[in-house]
Amino acid sequence: MSKHTSLRVGGPAEALALPESRAELREVLELCRKHEVPVRILGAGFNTLVPDAGLRAAVVRLHGLRKLARSDDGRVLAEAGASHSRVTRFCAKEGLAGLEFAVGIPGTVGGWLAMNAGIREREMRDVVECIEFLDPATGKCQEMRAEQLRFRYRALEVPADVVLLKACFHTEPSDPEEVRERMRSFLAERRETQPIDQLSCGSVFKNPPGDYAGRLIDAAGLKGSGVGGAEISTVHANFIINRGGATATDVLQLMDQARAKVLQRFQIELEPEVRVWGEEL
Ligand SMILES: Cc1cc2nc3c(=O)[nH]c(=O)nc-3n(C[C@H](O)[C@H](O)[C@H](O)COP(=O)(O)OP(=O)(O)OC[C@H]3O[C@@H](n4cnc5c(N)ncnc54)[C@H](O)[C@@H]3O)c2cc1C
Known part of the structure; x- marks a missing residue:
């Protein structure tokens, strides 16, 4: 899935389907239902994180339906x-x-x-x-x-x-x-204001009520800190960038560190905005 998500991390899915029409989409869904394969719909993968272990699911991309x-x-x-x-x-x-x-x-x-x-x-x-x-x-x-x-x-x-x-x-x-x-x-x-030329998934965390996740992560002193190939952007602290060779585990660990530090410093629990796939299946 690293080929299909903007962070360029993540292991394989069971299958990838690229339907070109509603009829083909229905066929794919029916096939997956028959074989009891869970389905995940993917857009362009700009806000999706797939674990390194991959997914026990078929991924369906709809870019053929683009009228x-x-x-x-x-x-x-x-x-x-x-x-x-x-x-x-x-x-x-x-x-x-x-x-x-x-x-x-x-x-x-x-x-x-x-x-x-x-x-x-x-x-x-x-x-x-x-x-x-x-x-x-x-x-x-x-x-x-x-x-x-x-x-x-x-x-x-x-x-x-x-x-x-x-x-x-x-x-x-x-x-x-x-x-x-x-x-x-x-x-x-x-x-x-954003590191738009680097590999990222946009804002990693939702803004908590009345505050900004980026401000909190910055105030916790985490800008520029990293795990493996993943780094908290120095341009915008709510962006995690893949500076080359990052794994999904690096990104997830860095997210855990940011959440823990912000909770410890400000007693605010950050909630992910990026959709982390796999864990719930
Ligand atoms: C540099 C950068 C800047 C960004 N700035 C912003 C910003 O300002 N504001 C903002 O809100 N987001 C921002 N994002 C995040 C991202 O652009 C948005 O969330 C965007 O909507 C993701 O679209 P996608 O098609 O890539 O979704 P994906 O990542 O492919 O999917 C996201 C979720 O939507 C579901 N989904 C997608 N298509 C369908 C479908 N057809 N049917 C059912 N479910 C579906 C997926 O299952 C998944 O859960 C930014 C990202 C980057 C990399």
Whole structure:
């Protein structure tokens, strides 16, 4: 899985499926059900950590389901496998405002939804009008409107085996150059505050209420500290980077150290934002 996750760590999965259509996706899910193989849906792996021992599961990547369109009334319809860069470029080209904040949040539409991805001021819940998902229990596709969805901080509450298929985003017509300019400014801010050129999974921990995980880890004196090839970024203390040759165990140990130190110093328990796979299966 080190080939399929942005931290470039993690052992093998039992199988990898790359369906190109809903019919193929259904076939894969049915096959896994028949053989009692657990399934994990992966977007682009920008927020997923797989242990070195690997996974007793089949991983299904949806990047073959990546259609992107605008509706007549200006909404953006995006399949789960569409990448963040395609969606934001599309919005800029079409002059559709609303998703500029997501320009530097790497991943796919499925990952954006599952993580309720966002920044301080705005997140997916503010722009999603409806989603379509596949319920593997029934094999049926269903739609849910925004008011029925339970987004939380960096999560969308849906049963673990639900496959998110598509999102409809609310956007407003705007001048393409203005959309582009706002995107440039979001990207420029990121470049200054995050180690975007290094291998990472973004924020490792969720911000605790009223504080920032990065501030706490920094104040605990951990910037630049490391285990094996994993290091707490000197640019942003809530990022763990793979400076070369890191293992998932290095990353997990460094996460444990950061949690323990922050708990000891500030009596605050940090909760992982990165999805650690494997342990729960
Ligand atoms: C440099 C950098 C900066 C980042 N900045 C931000 C930021 O500002 N804000 C932010 O919120 N995040 C940020 N992240 C984290 C990451 O970009 C987001 O969490 C993004 O939404 C992950 O998308 P993905 O497709 O890669 O998800 P993955 O890592 O592939 O998956 C994440 C979770 O979503 C589930 N999932 C994915 N697709 C589906 C689907 N179709 N159906 C059901 N479940 C699915 C997976 O099972 C997994 O549990 C950053 C990451 C990096 C590396």
